[in-house]
Amino acid sequence: MIWAGGPTIGAPVVQAPETAEPKAAPPRAEGVRAVKRQPIDLARVTLPVFHSWDRQWFLLTAGDFASGKFNPMTVGWGAFGIMWKKPMALVVVRPTRHTQRFMDEYPEFTLCGFGAGHRDALEYCGSRSGRDEDKVSRCGLTPVASSRVAAPGFEEAELIVECRKMYADDFDPKRFLAQFIDGNYPNKDYHRMYLGEVVAVFGTEAYGASP
């Protein structure tokens, strides 16, 4: 497994998964626990961004729910912010990821945040490739249609961020301005970054939804 990441802020909560073996499929829950998500106005979204990326992670899903052609993978590096006067999400995907094909082929993607009970599903989707197996049916999560994009969210998610691609480019090692960065790429598989406009956010009260 080639996740050269792991928590960077303070003491790690879990063992960095960079050397971990691919995880076994988590048991599917008996019936899907209904998560009460509401649309959240962007100005009201409450998200501890550093903690969320570094410790909780997101499930990035690109593709098209209606045709069944989509693929999820766990991401721990990325950002939320404002760009070109638009709310945006930044994700970075190595060329070795099956998901990159879907990110390039389809115009939209979602980022889903989960409660601690779904950690095993995130570890599964972050250690197995959709190139080798049907990850979706084995990860214990239930894809659901999104509101404004073709890529699905997941029923169990507490936060769903729907995004439309605005920009994509590969990191160019010639432009790295700090020496440590290259150490993240022993195989020279430089990430492709994607900036997506955030077009809808759905979440629980914890993320700012009205009760």
Ligand SMILES: Cc1cc2nc3c(=O)[nH]c(=O)nc-3n(C[C@H](O)[C@H](O)[C@H](O)COP(=O)(O)O)c2cc1C
């Ligand atoms: C916590 C965690 C965070 C990860 N973050 C990223 C990331 O930001 N970018 C990336 O390219 N891979 C990341 N990975 C690795 C991919 O999730 C992993 O290689 C996955 O199996 C790719 O699946 P795919 O081949 O189906 O796309 C992460 C893995 C874990 C466990």
